[in-house]
Amino acid sequence: MVTLAAEGILTQQRIGALQTEAGSVIPEATIAYQRWGEFRGSPDGLNNLIIVEHALTGDSDVADWWCDVLGPGKALDTDTWCVLSTNVLGGCQGSTGPSSTHPDGQVWGSRFPAISVRDQVEAERLFLDSLGITRAHAILGGSMGGARTLEWALMYPERIDSACVIAVSARASAWxxxxxxxxxxxxxxxxxxxxxxxxxxxxxxxxxxxxxxxxxxxxxxxxxxxxxxxxxxxxxxxxxxxxxxxxxxxxxxxxxxxxxxxxxxxxxxxxxxxxxxxxLNRHDIGRGRGGLIKALAACSVPTMVIGVDTDILYPYHQQEHLSRNLGNLLGIARIVSPVGHDAFLAESRQLDNALRRFLLLSQSTDTGVGDYSI
The missing domain is CATH 1.10.1740.110 (Rna Polymerase Sigma Factor; Chain: A)
Incomplete structure (x- = not known):
């Protein structure tokens, strides 16, 4: 039986020690999280769990920054799905980061090690393990959350049934x-x-x-x-x-x-x-995997890609690159907006449509592949 925090309440979960990709150790790490909707199904098999990954300065409060797509009758329908979001490792909203207390009783400060997106995913894997959950129906996120989603699909494909990668690239560009x-x-x-x-x-x-x-x-x-x-x-x-x-x-x-x-x-x-x-500077899914193309081709998780036509931070051609090379593509959607990168937060109607499409495809055995504007 899975026991989760009360709906919408920020809760901290200890995950133990974490060794970073570069070799440092963060002892006694904590991950803060929130959830909406009731968990149904098996923690080790089919269930209704959707994990939402926030962007750089976001947090686990999806009901705040994605309020137009989360809730009864919306794309992330909490009458159907159990939506869970963590505050990222290194953050400042309850998870262990530079402003947290070190085991010696002082603040981490400059002693907090550099971390990668893979370290963030590993922390979330340990977090789910601590809850007794080894599988989720879907994981999705935008910008830095999209990078974490992509790494989830490559690091632990056996633990997620589908993924939706929004407004991000396969690696950081020089720009x-x-x-x-x-x-x-x-x-x-x-x-x-x-x-x-x-x-x-x-x-x-x-x-x-x-x-x-x-x-x-x-x-x-x-x-x-x-x-x-x-x-x-x-x-x-x-x-x-x-x-x-x-x-x-x-x-x-x-x-x-x-x-x-x-x-x-x-x-x-x-x-x-x-x-x-x-x-984010260290983000590169090809590192240690034979390069970008080989890494993307090896992705077995059914994945949908969403981009914004006017994004200058993660230009739409980067999402097209993902869609051309992912090993199991559900489809690619383009948000049309003058807003730029933040359109994945601001264009709620288009995003709601795209997420509904993703969840429909994620539940279908005959998904097909499409390229469409919303």
Whole structure:
């Protein structure tokens, strides 16, 4: 019998020691999770469990950031499915990360090791084992969550019946590593970073984290959307066209990006941002598997791919690459939107349709393969 936390309640589960891909050990690790809907079926066979993987600065609260697709009558129908989501290893919402307490009673801080997407998946495997679950009907996620989904399908194909990979690539591109490394640098150059050991000092690298978020947010949104919203308009009551540059006189888009930076600082830890961003730099499903094409071809899990036509962070051609090479493709869906990468969070109607299609195909023995816009 599987015993899960009360519906929607953030709960921590100890998973024991975890050895990272690079050889470090995280003792006494904890994974936080939430679930919606009742678990039905066998924990070792057919069941109704869907695992949802969140993006970089997301968390396990799917009911918050994917509220339009989770719940009775929606794509992730909680009258039918048991939806479970973890907070990623290295995060700051209940799972072990840099801001967590080390076994010696102090904060991990700079001692927290670099981790890979594979380490995140291994932590989730240990987490499911601790619950007595060895199989799930489906796993799905977008962006960093999509990377974890893809690694699940390659690392533990015998444990999932289907997968849906959204808005991600088979490996980090040089462009992605470059822009993500610039974000890490913005945090590390903040004098309050203190080598990653700012916890308990009364100071934090808030300015660096806000700058990193401004850079990142430009890759999350579409150029067309931002230009239509802001263009060259000044922020209300300000004049960025004066005789001398004045940082208090801003274009409207500058004010918007500063707002996004402040919002992240209020809810996210800079140490986790660095650790998780670095894990995306290390994302490469071909590493140790004979390269990308060989690794994708070996994927036996029925997998659907979803991309966004205006995504500049993970361009749609990267999802097309996945679809051409995956060994067991259910289909590929294209979200059409000016929003860019964040469309997998913002375009709820299109995403709801795509997820319904995925779950229908995941339950069918005659799936077929299709390429369609929603």
């Amino acid at each position: 992605q590593i470059g822009i993500q490394s610039a974000q890490i640098s913005a945090i590390e150059r903040d004098p309050h970073w203190q080598g990653g050991d700012y916890y308990g000092t009364g100071q934090s690298p808030a300015a660096g984290l806000a700058a990193a978020r401004r850079l990142a947010h430009l890759t999350y949104r579409g150029e067309q959307e931002l230009d239509e919203r802001f263009g060259v308009s000044p922020q209300q009551g300000e004049n960025p066209l004066g005789t001398y540059r004045d940082r208090k006189q801003r274009f409207a888009v500058e004010s918007y990006l500063q707002y996004q930076g402040r919002k992240l600082v209020e809810r996210f830890d800079a140490g986790s941002y660095v650790i998780l961003t670095e894990s």
